Amino acid sequence: MKTHVKALVVGGGAVGTSIAYHLARAGWDDVMLLERDELTSGSTWHAAGLLPLFNMGYATSHIHDYSVKFYKTLEAETGLNAGFSIVGNLRMAQTRDRMDEYMLYASTAESVGIPLEWLTPDEIKARWPLVRTEDLKGAIYHPTDGYINPADVTMAMAKGARQRGVAIERKWQVDGYAWTGSDWQVTCTKMEEKGGNLVPSDEQVVITAEHVVTATGNHAQRxxxxxxxxxxxxxxxxxxxxxxxxxALVEWRKSNPEHPVLRDADAKWYVREERGGWILGPYERGAPARFLYDVPDSFRADLFPLDLERIEAEYMSMIHRIPSSEEVGLKDDYNGPICYTPDGNPLVGPAPGLRNMWLAEGFSFGITAAGGTGYYLAQMMVEGEAEIDMAALDPKRYGSWMTTEYAARKNEECYEHVFILHHPDEEREACRPLRTAPAYDRQRAMGAQFGQVNGWERPNYYGPKDAPKGYDHDTRSFRRGGWWAFAKAEAEAIRQRAGLIDATAFTKHLVRGPGATAFLDRFTCNKLPKVGRINLTYALTNHGTVRTEYTIVRLAEHEYYLVSAGAWTAYDADYLRKSAEDFMGAGGGWIDIHDVTTQWGVFAIAGPASRDVLKEIVRDCEPGTVLGNARFPWLSMREIELGMCPVRAIRVAYTGELGWELHHPIEMQNYLWDQLMLAGEKHGLTPVGARAQNWLRQEKSYRAFGTELGRDATPLEAGLDRFVDLDKEFTGKAAMLETGIRAACVTLRIDGPADADPWGREALLHDGQKIGRLTSGGWSVHFGTQIGMGYVRPDLAAVGTKLKVRMFRELWDAEVVEDSPYDPRNARIRADG
Incomplete structure (x- = not known):
C-alpha cells in the first residue's frame, strides 16, 4: 500500500471512483482511492440508477449532460458493460404550470445542448398505450438518457482508473487528517469483519497526500x-x-421496445420497467433524515424498514397512471439513505478554511452527477478552474451559522420538493425565520414578504397589510406571480420619488494593517480609492475570471471596508483570507481581516427625493449642504449622523438613482428605520424589496455576481473595462488578457409575452442558431418592456443587433441596447442639491 500520493480520494462509491478516474485521465499519475468497505457499499448499491437530464441549474445541467455522454464510452475503454439502458425519459405534466416549468427548463437545456422533444397526450398514448393520458397536458421527452446499473458503472470507472494507474484500496477507514503546511497526513485504519459488522483492526498507516478529496456519502458528518x-x-x-x-407489460414487450423512464411530477414519482414489472420511486412527504451525527458500525449495505403508509398516495397514483399495475403484487422493496443538502445541489469544491482539501459530498442524484463531478472537479484541481462556473455547488455557500438541525430539516424539505414545482420565485419555508435583522418585525408589519439569502430574511416585496381572508398575493408562477404588481409599484416609487431597501445581508469585511494596501492592490483589478472614496472592483481567479465583486471603501491609509454579495459571505471570506495568507507568506506586510457582516446593518435609500428625506434628519452644522455634491460627491463615503444614529454613508445606488447606502450599527437599526420612515412620509418614501431592485439594476446594466459575473467570464468579457486598471499588476491579469473575448455581456430590450418576463435562464438565438443565453431578466418600468442581460457571441454584441429569445417554446424579439439604457450619462445619480 502506498504511503505517499499526489491525491487521495476517500470514498469508493460512484462519485469517488469517477473523481479518481478523471484525476488520472487529467494527468495525475499518483492517485489512490480508499474505501472503508467494498466499492459501491454505500448509497450506490441501492440507487435506482436513473439518469435524469432535467435540472434547472446551468452548472448541474452540464454535469448531468457530461455523465450521460461519458457513461456511453466506458465499455469501449474498459471492456465492462456499464448497464446503460438508453430508453429515454418521459416527464409528464398534469397542469399548465408544470408545462411552464418544463418550458423554462427547456431553455436551459437548449443553452447546454441537451436534446429534447415535446409530446401531446395523444402522442404519448400512441407510443405507450399502457399509460393513461386523458388528464395530462403534455410531456417533455429526453431521448438520450435512461437508467444504468449503479454497481456496473462504478466498477467500470474503477477499472478505467486502475488502467490509468490509480491504486484502489478496500477496507481502509480514515480516522484523522492533519495538515503540515505542505501536505496532508491521513491516518488510516484497516477494517475487518466481526460478526457481520465492520470494525477497526490494530493495523494503521499514515498516508502523505498533497491533495485529499472526500466523497464519503452517508458518512459526511463524520x-x-x-x-x-x-x-x-x-x-x-x-x-x-x-x-x-x-x-400487460410482458405482452407489450413481445413486439415493442422498453418504456422510457416515466415521471409523473405532479404525482411525485418515477416509474421504470424492471424484468417485466415496474419500479416505483416516490418523493413523498414525511421522509425522515437519518445519521445526523454518525453511521452505526452495524449499518453497511443495509436498509431501513419500508413505510408503505407513507407512500400510499403515490402508489395509488401509479395505478391510476398505469392501470395494468393494479393487480400486480410487490416483489421487492428498498428504503435506503440518500444524501441531500438544503438546496439539493451537491457540495463540490475546496473545503472552507483548508488547503488542498476538496469536498464531493451531498449527492441526492449521485449516479447522474458522478461522471460530470469527476470531470469538472478534476479540472478545478489540476488546472485551477473548471470550464464552467462551479460556484453554485461550492461548499462555502453555507456559512458557520448552519447547524446540524438546520441541515436535517432543510434536507427533508428538499427531498419532499424534488417533484414540487420549482418556481424561480419560490421561497421554501422550513427553518424560517432564522437570521433576522432588527427591523424584521417592523417590515413584516408593513406587509413585507420575505425571501431568504444565506439564512437572512430579506424583503422581496411589500404586499397589502390588511388583505382579506383567503387573498393570496404571494401566488407563484412561471409567468407573473401575485407579487408582480407590488414590485412594479415599488420600482416606480424609486424612479419617481424615493424607496428604502433593507440590504443588511450584504457581506462586509474590514481589512487593515501595514500590508493591506499592497495586498488589495494586487488582489483586485481596479485602482484603489483614495481615503474617503469608494471603487467598484473585482478579485480574479488565476484564470482571469471573476471570483468576487467588491465595493471597496477606503477608511484610512491602510484601512478598508469591503462590501460584497450577501449570498456569498463564507465563499468570499475564505478566498480573501487565503489570499492574504499567501501574500504575507511571500513576505508581504501584516494584514488583519474581520468579517463584520453581523455588526453593520444597511439601508439603501434611492430616488430623486432621497436627499430631501435625509435632509430632514441629518445632523450637521450646515444641514442644507452636507449632502450636496461639493461635500458629498458621488462615489464617496462620509461619516454622518442621522438623528442619534452614527452612519457610514456611501453615495452609491444599485438602482441607478440618486441615493446612499446607510451602513449603521446593527443595534440602532430600529431607531434608524423609524426615523427614515417618519422623515419620508411627506416625500413619498416607500419600502422596497429585492425584486424591484433587481429590475432597476438591469435598466442600468449593473452586473450581478452569480448571474453576469462568475468564474466562467473575465471582467473584459463582462464589459467592465472601466473597472480594470491595466497599468498595474494584479492576480489573473495575464490570463485575462490571454483569454480574450469569447462572449460579450449585453443588455437587451425584449418584446415578450403579455403575461410573463424572462427569468434569466433563456436561450438567445440569431438566424435560428443558439448564440448565447440570458443571465438575468425582468420588467423595465422605465421602458415599459421586458428587459434582460446575458452573453452573446462577440460579433452580435453591437447596439441594435436583432436577436430572438425563447420563452414558453416561442421566439420573441430582442434587441441589444446601449449599456446603461436608463440615464446612460448618470445625470440622475450625480444630481446636486
Whole structure:
C-alpha cells in the first residue's frame, strides 16, 4: 500500500471512483482511492440508477449532460458493460404550470445542448398505450438518457482508473487528517469483519497526500468532525418498490421496445420497467433524515424498514397512471439513505478554511452527477478552474451559522420538493425565520414578504397589510406571480420619488494593517480609492475570471471596508483570507481581516427625493449642504449622523438613482428605520424589496455576481473595462488578457409575452442558431418592456443587433441596447442639491 500520493480520494462509491478516474485521465499519475468497505457499499448499491437530464441549474445541467455522454464510452475503454439502458425519459405534466416549468427548463437545456422533444397526450398514448393520458397536458421527452446499473458503472470507472494507474484500496477507514503546511497526513485504519459488522483492526498507516478529496456519502458528518468544518450533507430515507411482472407489460414487450423512464411530477414519482414489472420511486412527504451525527458500525449495505403508509398516495397514483399495475403484487422493496443538502445541489469544491482539501459530498442524484463531478472537479484541481462556473455547488455557500438541525430539516424539505414545482420565485419555508435583522418585525408589519439569502430574511416585496381572508398575493408562477404588481409599484416609487431597501445581508469585511494596501492592490483589478472614496472592483481567479465583486471603501491609509454579495459571505471570506495568507507568506506586510457582516446593518435609500428625506434628519452644522455634491460627491463615503444614529454613508445606488447606502450599527437599526420612515412620509418614501431592485439594476446594466459575473467570464468579457486598471499588476491579469473575448455581456430590450418576463435562464438565438443565453431578466418600468442581460457571441454584441429569445417554446424579439439604457450619462445619480 502506498504511503505517499499526489491525491487521495476517500470514498469508493460512484462519485469517488469517477473523481479518481478523471484525476488520472487529467494527468495525475499518483492517485489512490480508499474505501472503508467494498466499492459501491454505500448509497450506490441501492440507487435506482436513473439518469435524469432535467435540472434547472446551468452548472448541474452540464454535469448531468457530461455523465450521460461519458457513461456511453466506458465499455469501449474498459471492456465492462456499464448497464446503460438508453430508453429515454418521459416527464409528464398534469397542469399548465408544470408545462411552464418544463418550458423554462427547456431553455436551459437548449443553452447546454441537451436534446429534447415535446409530446401531446395523444402522442404519448400512441407510443405507450399502457399509460393513461386523458388528464395530462403534455410531456417533455429526453431521448438520450435512461437508467444504468449503479454497481456496473462504478466498477467500470474503477477499472478505467486502475488502467490509468490509480491504486484502489478496500477496507481502509480514515480516522484523522492533519495538515503540515505542505501536505496532508491521513491516518488510516484497516477494517475487518466481526460478526457481520465492520470494525477497526490494530493495523494503521499514515498516508502523505498533497491533495485529499472526500466523497464519503452517508458518512459526511463524520468527515466534517474529522476536518473540523461543517458539511450540511445528511441522508434522507428514500424508498422504492419493485412489482411482480405485469402481464400487460410482458405482452407489450413481445413486439415493442422498453418504456422510457416515466415521471409523473405532479404525482411525485418515477416509474421504470424492471424484468417485466415496474419500479416505483416516490418523493413523498414525511421522509425522515437519518445519521445526523454518525453511521452505526452495524449499518453497511443495509436498509431501513419500508413505510408503505407513507407512500400510499403515490402508489395509488401509479395505478391510476398505469392501470395494468393494479393487480400486480410487490416483489421487492428498498428504503435506503440518500444524501441531500438544503438546496439539493451537491457540495463540490475546496473545503472552507483548508488547503488542498476538496469536498464531493451531498449527492441526492449521485449516479447522474458522478461522471460530470469527476470531470469538472478534476479540472478545478489540476488546472485551477473548471470550464464552467462551479460556484453554485461550492461548499462555502453555507456559512458557520448552519447547524446540524438546520441541515436535517432543510434536507427533508428538499427531498419532499424534488417533484414540487420549482418556481424561480419560490421561497421554501422550513427553518424560517432564522437570521433576522432588527427591523424584521417592523417590515413584516408593513406587509413585507420575505425571501431568504444565506439564512437572512430579506424583503422581496411589500404586499397589502390588511388583505382579506383567503387573498393570496404571494401566488407563484412561471409567468407573473401575485407579487408582480407590488414590485412594479415599488420600482416606480424609486424612479419617481424615493424607496428604502433593507440590504443588511450584504457581506462586509474590514481589512487593515501595514500590508493591506499592497495586498488589495494586487488582489483586485481596479485602482484603489483614495481615503474617503469608494471603487467598484473585482478579485480574479488565476484564470482571469471573476471570483468576487467588491465595493471597496477606503477608511484610512491602510484601512478598508469591503462590501460584497450577501449570498456569498463564507465563499468570499475564505478566498480573501487565503489570499492574504499567501501574500504575507511571500513576505508581504501584516494584514488583519474581520468579517463584520453581523455588526453593520444597511439601508439603501434611492430616488430623486432621497436627499430631501435625509435632509430632514441629518445632523450637521450646515444641514442644507452636507449632502450636496461639493461635500458629498458621488462615489464617496462620509461619516454622518442621522438623528442619534452614527452612519457610514456611501453615495452609491444599485438602482441607478440618486441615493446612499446607510451602513449603521446593527443595534440602532430600529431607531434608524423609524426615523427614515417618519422623515419620508411627506416625500413619498416607500419600502422596497429585492425584486424591484433587481429590475432597476438591469435598466442600468449593473452586473450581478452569480448571474453576469462568475468564474466562467473575465471582467473584459463582462464589459467592465472601466473597472480594470491595466497599468498595474494584479492576480489573473495575464490570463485575462490571454483569454480574450469569447462572449460579450449585453443588455437587451425584449418584446415578450403579455403575461410573463424572462427569468434569466433563456436561450438567445440569431438566424435560428443558439448564440448565447440570458443571465438575468425582468420588467423595465422605465421602458415599459421586458428587459434582460446575458452573453452573446462577440460579433452580435453591437447596439441594435436583432436577436430572438425563447420563452414558453416561442421566439420573441430582442434587441441589444446601449449599456446603461436608463440615464446612460448618470445625470440622475450625480444630481446636486
Amino acid at each position: 468527515t466534517a468532525r474529522l476536518l473540523g468544518i461543517k458539511i450540511p450533507a445528511i441522508p434522507v430515507e428514500h424508498q422504492y418498490i419493485v412489482t411482480e411482472p405485469d402481464p
